[in-house]
Amino acid sequence: MRIALNGKAAELPDGASVAEAVAAAGAGEEQRGVAVAVEGEVVPRGEWDATRLRDGQAVEVVRAIQGG
Amino acid sequence: MSEQADTATGGLELGGRTWRSRLIVGSGGFRSLDDLERALEASGTEILTVALRRVDPLAKGSLLDVAERLGLFALPNTAGCYTARDAVRTARLAREAFETDWVKLEVIGDDRTLFPDAVELVEAAETLIDDGFVVLPYTNDDPILARRLEEAGCAAVMPLGSPIGSGMGIRNPYNIQIIVEQASVPVILDAGIGTASDAALAMELGCDGVLLASSVARAEDPATMAVAMRKAVEAGYEARRAGRIARKRHAEASTPDEGLPDLGGPSSAP
Numbered sequence: 001m002r003i004a005l006n007g008k009a010a011e012l013p014d015g016a017s018v019a020e021a022v023a024a025a026g027a028g029e030e031q032r033g034v035a036v037a038v039e040g041e042v043v044p045r046g047e048w049d050a051t052r053l054r055d056g057q058a059v060e061v062v063r064a065i066q067g068g
Numbered sequence: 069m070s071e072q073a074d075t076a077t078g079g080l081e082l083g084g085r086t087w088r089s090r091l092i093v094g095s096g097g098f099r100s101l102d103d104l105e106r107a108l109e110a111s112g113t114e115i116l117t118v119a120l121r122r123v124d125p126l127a128k129g130s131l132l133d134v135a136e137r138l139g140l141f142a143l144p145n146t147a148g149c150y151t152a153r154d155a156v157r158t159a160r161l162a163r164e165a166f167e168t169d170w171v172k173l174e175v176i177g178d179d180r181t182l183f184p185d186a187v188e189l190v191e192a193a194e195t196l197i198d199d200g201f202v203v204l205p206y207t208n209d210d211p212i213l214a215r216r217l218e219e220a221g222c223a224a225v226m227p228l229g230s231p232i233g234s235g236m237g238i239r240n241p242y243n244i245q246i247i248v249e250q251a252s253v254p255v256i257l258d259a260g261i262g263t264a265s266d267a268a269l270a271m272e273l274g275c276d277g278v279l280l281a282s283s284v285a286r287a288e289d290p291a292t293m294a295v296a297m298r299k300a301v302e303a304g305y306e307a308r309r310a311g312r313i314a315r316k317r318h319a320e321a322s323t324p325d326e327g328l329p330d331l332g333g334p335s336s337a338p
Contacts (some may be wrong), residue, residue, distance in 0.1 A: 007122070
């Protein structure tokens with residue numbers, strides 16, 4: 001299936017979890033300070049493994065940077 | 069910071085917590101994480117603002133490591149948000165990422181001025197407060213808007229001195245004074261600080277704290293400027309507490325005329 005991962009098209013296996021999308025975004029190893037929104041809604045860390053993505057969904061994976 | 073210095077500057081009551089330092093430092097604009105870390109240490113700050121952006125797999129070093137090493141509270145902001153909806157979503161992401169319900173709320177109107185969009189700002193503040201957030205809004209130097217934000221339940225109001233990153237200091241000290249006079253939550257001067265005297269002025273006007281970034285981050289020597297800012301905030305706070313003298317247009321001698329010896333000159337001033 002195809003999702004929009006941080007604004008770019010990404011191929012993930014059908015039924016992939018949010019956790020897999022986090023890894024695909026490059027935040028697999030250092031997950032401290034990382035958060036995920038699917039279609040603009042936050043998915044709590046405790047639900048990353050159990051939450052399955054659907055084709056066409058927009059996933060944003062963010063973390064802290066310098067700012068403000 | 070020594071204990072003596074702590075007592076001298078008093079504590080900042082903000083969001084139900086007491087902070088020793090009245091200086092909040094933004095993490096943006098530093099040339100390197102090393103520069104940032106040295107400046108943070110020199111500033112004596114306990115609060116560091118951080119932003120949220122898409123994960124960059126190539127990014128090196130961790131801002132959160134720096135915060136952790138120095139024992140600083142990482143305060144997420146909603147920098148770059150133009151609508152209440154985006155700011156609320158960003159704040160919720162930040163709450164998840166940093167496990168804090170504190171947020172420095174920024175909702176800007178355009179990228180040339182980076183002035184807050186008052187309508188969207190108030191709407192975002194109301195939504196986030198309903199959602200249990202401790203909201204610290206970056207706002208205009210507008211006393212009415214500041215009052216609306218306080219009435220909405222914000223934990224502080226953070227008026228700008230001049231545009232973000234401009235280094236223009238405090239363009240409307242009279243409005244800042246009005247905001248201070250009417251506020252019952254802390255007032256933190258946020259944005260526009262260029263050099264130490266601007267930070268001191270903010271405190272002399274009665275602000276409870278100063279939030280700055282560019283003036284330190286983009287100084288030739290950030291760590292030394294951070295020291296200057298720490299001292300300026302302390303000096304301004306003390307001067308405010310001490311109660312300054314009134315401004316007068318004419319001199320007032322500090323030495324008495326009585327007992328002045330007669331040395332043969334004119335007996336009195338013309």
